Amino acid sequence: MTEPVSTETRYFQKSFPVGPLGCNCTILGNTATGEAIVVDPGGDVDKILQILQNAGFNKVVCILHTHAHFDHFLASGELHEKTGAPLCLHKEDKPLWDILERQCAMFNIPYQPVPEPHQWLSHQETVSAGDLTGEALWTPGHTPGSMSFHFPQLKLVLAGDTLFRRSIGRTDLWGGNTSQLMTSIRQQLYVLDEATVVVSGHGRATSIGEELRENPFCPP
DSSP, X not given: XXXXXXXXXXXXXXXXXXXXXXXXXXXXEETTTTEEEEEOOOSOHHHHHHHHHHTTOOEEEEEEOSOOOGGGTTTHHHHHHHHOOOEEEEGGGHHHHTTHHHHHHHTTOOOOOOOOOSEEEOTTEEEEETTEEEEEEEOTTSSTTOEEEEEGGGTEEEEXXXXXXXXXXXXXXXXXXXXXXXXXXXXXXXXXXXXXEEEESSSOOEEHHHHHHHOSSSOO
């Protein structure tokens, strides 16, 4: 996936696939302060911890989740135990979080215990690691509480399973809503700078400009 990039050398970003379904986990941080944010730790906790260590991070300030499907949380419990960082989610996805064990069973994936979320995220809430700041955007549709995380300093948005390269998130799972999904993409994501890189929940990165011009499932 993406290599560490930054507008200034103190900022770090790396996205990489983890877990049985190749969920894109992202580590962001400020190397000057040693503070990091982990988004969607969907498995492979040792890999995540190694990247944090190699980058020189000594504190994970929060563990963010774009939504509460099992493949985006599989390392969350263990990562919280290792780092003490709070688990953060939009409250509309609590019903999904409450059935994570059942979700795993449906896909024959071993359940890794995870505590209740420590913080409920709200729309346009600021998330930060040192002076690296982002905004939590409520983008429901794939799930009722789906969120995207926009980091203007990095020209980056982490879109979870809302927007994909030339595609959009599925809406046939628990709480999915196609009309909501389209509205979220058009009103919250397509309004971002066209140069903004989009890291989706799975697969290759894209950009807002590319999807505005070439996404066949959600034209502007």
